[in-house]
Amino acid sequence: MTNAKAPSRKGAKGEGRGLTIFFFLKAIGMALSQIWANKTRSFLTALGIIVGVASVTAVIAALTGLKAKVLSEFESVGAARLYVFPNRPDNVPRAKFPWEKCRLKVSEAQAIMDQCPSIKGISPIVDLPMSVESDTELIDGMTVNGIWPAWHDAVGRKVMRGRPFSQIDIDTARQVALVNEAAVTELKIDADGNGGLGEHILLGGRRFLVIGVVETTQARMLGMNSSEAEIFIPFSVAEKLLDGWYFMQFAAIATSPETAEEAKAEVEYVMRRQRGLQPDDPDTFRVAALDQYINQFKSLASGVTAIAGGIVGISLLVGGIGIMNIMLVSVSERTREIGLRKAVGATSAAILLQFLLEAVTLTVLGGIAGLVIGKLMAVSLTFIPGANLEQADVPAWAVILSIVFSAGVGVAFGMFPAYKASRLDPIEALRHE
Amino acid sequence: MSDSIIQLRGIAKVYRVGVETIHALRGVDLDIGRNEMVAIMGSSGSGKSTLMNMLGCLDRPTSGEYMLGGRLVSAMKTDELALIRNEEIGFVFQSFELLARQSALENVELPLMYSSTAGGFRARRERALSALQRVGLGNRVDHRPNQLSGGQKQRVAIARAILNNPKILMADEPTGNLDSATTAEILALFTRIYREGQTIIIVTHENDVAAHCQRVVRLRDGRILSDLSAEEDFEVSPYVEEARATQRRRAAAEEATEATT
Incomplete structure (x- = not known):
C-alpha cells in the first residue's frame, strides 16, 4: 500500500527545507x-x-x-632618474626671487654630485639654438645640447657608435660633437658610410668633429624633445658659446630605483643649502622624478x-x-x-x-x-x-x-x-x- | 471517522470583487477517508472549483478548519502550503499542463526540482521512471508532449501527480479534453491507482465520470447538497453498472496484454 507511511516521516521531511543543487x-x-x-x-x-x-x-x-x-621602456631604467629645473615660487614678491636667483648654476650640479651619496651621476643640460652646417646642408635653429659625460647614464641613452665625451674633452673644451641618427640623416654626413663618425660640422660657424652617434629612445615620445635631430657638445664648450641668459636644467640618476626618493630629498637639501635659502623660504627650483611622467601617463x-x-x-x-x-x-x-x-x-x-x-x-x-x-x-x-x-x-x-x-x-x-x-x-x- | 485523511470543518470562502462580496463557500463540513475515490460535482458557481483549490492547498479558507493527515493546513503560511503541495498532493488538470520542451521523464521529475528530500540524481530519475511505468508509459520516457497522444499526455500528468506518493490525488475534469475511448482508458488508470491504495478526488460535472467513483459529493451555492455513494446518487446511479462493466473489461484486457509481454 503506497499510502501506508507514517505521518512522523512526513513531519521530519519538512524540516530544513532548502533549494538543492538539483x-x-x-x-x-x-x-x-x-x-x-x-x-x-x-x-x-x-x-x-x-x-x-x-x-x-x-x-x-x-x-x-x-x-x-x-x-x-620607462621603468627599465627610468625610475631612478631625476630632473632639476629652475622654478620661481608663486605668491612671493618678484623682487625677492628674481630669475637670476632661480637659474641653475654649474656649481650646483657639481655640489649635488659631490654631496649627494644617492646620486650616481649628474649632468647639466643647456639648449642652444644654432645654425648647423655640414658640407652640403645648412639648418637654422637646430637645438644643440651642452652636456657632461654622465648625461648618458642620467637619461639612459648610450653611444651606439664612436665614443662619448672624455674628461679631457670637457677640461680642454675640445670642439667635438655627438649626434643622433636623425641628425646624421638630415645633415647628410654619412657619405663615406661610417655613419657620420669623423665628419666635421659647423656649429655657429665653428668646426666640430663628430665623435659618436647617440641612440634615440622611445622615451622621447612623451614630449621631452620634439625635434628629431639632436646634436650634443661638451658643456664647457657650450658655456663659451653662450651669451647672456640661458636656460639650464640638470639630469641626474640615483644609485638605484629604490634610492630615488632619498636622492630627491638629498638634491633638495643640497640645492637649498647652495642657495642659502632660509627654512621658511620656498624652493626656487623643482626636482622632478621620472615617476611623475609615469604617473601622468597612468592618470591619463x-x-x-x-x-x-x-x-x-x-x-x-x-x-x-x-x-x-x-x-x-x-x-x-x-x-x-x-x-x-x-x-x-x-x-x-x-x-x-x-x-x-x-x-x-x-x-x-x-x-x-x-x-x-x-x-x-x-x-x-x-x-x-x-x-x-x-x-x-x-x-x-x-x-x-x-x-x-x-x-x-x-x-x-x-x-x-x-x-x-x-x-x-x-x-x-x-x-x- | 478517525481514519479521515481530510477533515473540513465550517469552511467558508469570501471573495471581494470590487464592491461585491461573493460567498464561494458557506460552511462546508467534509470528511474523506484514506483510500477513498470521491467525485465532487456541481454546476458552475456552485463552489466546486473553490473547494478543489482549498483541498489542494492552493487557497486558504476565510474561516473554518482544514486538517490534512492530522495537520492543520488552514493555518499554514504560503511557503508551508507549497511544501504540502509538493509532498502531499498530486494535481491532474483538464489540459494536462505539461512543459512542451521537456521529455515525459523530465515532466514527471518536475516536482522533485522543488524538493530537498528526493535524494541524489539517480534516485530522482528512478522515481520518475517507476512513476511512468505505473501509468504504462515506461516505453515513452524520452518523448516530448507533442509526440504523445492526448491520453498519453494525461498519463504523464498522472505519473507526475503520483510521483511523491501524495496523500491525495486531485483531478480537475481530467477527461474534459479527451474522447470517450481515451476517457475510459484514463478512468481505468485512476481506478487501478485507487486500488493500489491511493486516495483520489475527481472534480467533474459528468455523471458517467462520477460513476467510476465510490462516493459522490454534490455542491450548490457554496454548500454541500448531497454526499452519497455512487449507487445512491440519483443522477449517477444509472451509469454505475456500465462503469463497473467497462472497468472489468479493461482489467481483463490489461491482464491479457501483460500476459503477452
Whole structure:
C-alpha cells in the first residue's frame, strides 16, 4: 500500500527545507533550453550586453598594451632618474626671487654630485639654438645640447657608435660633437658610410668633429624633445658659446630605483643649502622624478578607462532594459507554467530565483560572447602597424569584471520580472489565457 | 471517522470583487477517508472549483478548519502550503499542463526540482521512471508532449501527480479534453491507482465520470447538497453498472496484454 507511511516521516521531511543543487542545475538547464528555443530573440536581447562588453574589452586591451609598452621602456631604467629645473615660487614678491636667483648654476650640479651619496651621476643640460652646417646642408635653429659625460647614464641613452665625451674633452673644451641618427640623416654626413663618425660640422660657424652617434629612445615620445635631430657638445664648450641668459636644467640618476626618493630629498637639501635659502623660504627650483611622467601617463590611461567604463555602463543599461523587457514577455508567456510549478510545490522564492537565474544566464552568455569578440578585436589591434599596440591584451581582471558586471545586469534587470513571476497566484496563473 | 485523511470543518470562502462580496463557500463540513475515490460535482458557481483549490492547498479558507493527515493546513503560511503541495498532493488538470520542451521523464521529475528530500540524481530519475511505468508509459520516457497522444499526455500528468506518493490525488475534469475511448482508458488508470491504495478526488460535472467513483459529493451555492455513494446518487446511479462493466473489461484486457509481454 503506497499510502501506508507514517505521518512522523512526513513531519521530519519538512524540516530544513532548502533549494538543492538539483534545483540550480535544473533551473540553469531550463534557462539554456529556453534561450536555445528562442535563439533569435535571445541574441537580439543580449546584443546590448555583447556590444558593451566587446567594446570595453577592446578599449581596455588597447590601453593595457599601450601602458605595457610605455611603462616597460620607462621603468627599465627610468625610475631612478631625476630632473632639476629652475622654478620661481608663486605668491612671493618678484623682487625677492628674481630669475637670476632661480637659474641653475654649474656649481650646483657639481655640489649635488659631490654631496649627494644617492646620486650616481649628474649632468647639466643647456639648449642652444644654432645654425648647423655640414658640407652640403645648412639648418637654422637646430637645438644643440651642452652636456657632461654622465648625461648618458642620467637619461639612459648610450653611444651606439664612436665614443662619448672624455674628461679631457670637457677640461680642454675640445670642439667635438655627438649626434643622433636623425641628425646624421638630415645633415647628410654619412657619405663615406661610417655613419657620420669623423665628419666635421659647423656649429655657429665653428668646426666640430663628430665623435659618436647617440641612440634615440622611445622615451622621447612623451614630449621631452620634439625635434628629431639632436646634436650634443661638451658643456664647457657650450658655456663659451653662450651669451647672456640661458636656460639650464640638470639630469641626474640615483644609485638605484629604490634610492630615488632619498636622492630627491638629498638634491633638495643640497640645492637649498647652495642657495642659502632660509627654512621658511620656498624652493626656487623643482626636482622632478621620472615617476611623475609615469604617473601622468597612468592618470591619463585611467581617465580613458573611466570614460570607456562610462560608455559600457550606458550600453549595459540599454542591454539591461532589453533583458527586462524580454523577461517580462517570458513571464507573461509562461504564466500557466508558473502556475503549474507553484501547484507542484515551488515556493515564491524558488520561482524568483529561477527567473533570476534565467536572466543571469542570458546576460552572462552575452558577456562571454562580448569577451570573445573583444578578445578578437584586441588580437587584430596588435597587427596595426605603428600603433604601439603590439602588447594589447585582455587582462584577467577585465574578464572577471565583465562577467561579474553582466551577471549584475542580469540580477538588477531580471529582478522586477522575476518578482512579478514569484507573486503570481497559482490559481489565477493556471486559469490564464 | 478517525481514519479521515481530510477533515473540513465550517469552511467558508469570501471573495471581494470590487464592491461585491461573493460567498464561494458557506460552511462546508467534509470528511474523506484514506483510500477513498470521491467525485465532487456541481454546476458552475456552485463552489466546486473553490473547494478543489482549498483541498489542494492552493487557497486558504476565510474561516473554518482544514486538517490534512492530522495537520492543520488552514493555518499554514504560503511557503508551508507549497511544501504540502509538493509532498502531499498530486494535481491532474483538464489540459494536462505539461512543459512542451521537456521529455515525459523530465515532466514527471518536475516536482522533485522543488524538493530537498528526493535524494541524489539517480534516485530522482528512478522515481520518475517507476512513476511512468505505473501509468504504462515506461516505453515513452524520452518523448516530448507533442509526440504523445492526448491520453498519453494525461498519463504523464498522472505519473507526475503520483510521483511523491501524495496523500491525495486531485483531478480537475481530467477527461474534459479527451474522447470517450481515451476517457475510459484514463478512468481505468485512476481506478487501478485507487486500488493500489491511493486516495483520489475527481472534480467533474459528468455523471458517467462520477460513476467510476465510490462516493459522490454534490455542491450548490457554496454548500454541500448531497454526499452519497455512487449507487445512491440519483443522477449517477444509472451509469454505475456500465462503469463497473467497462472497468472489468479493461482489467481483463490489461491482464491479457501483460500476459503477452
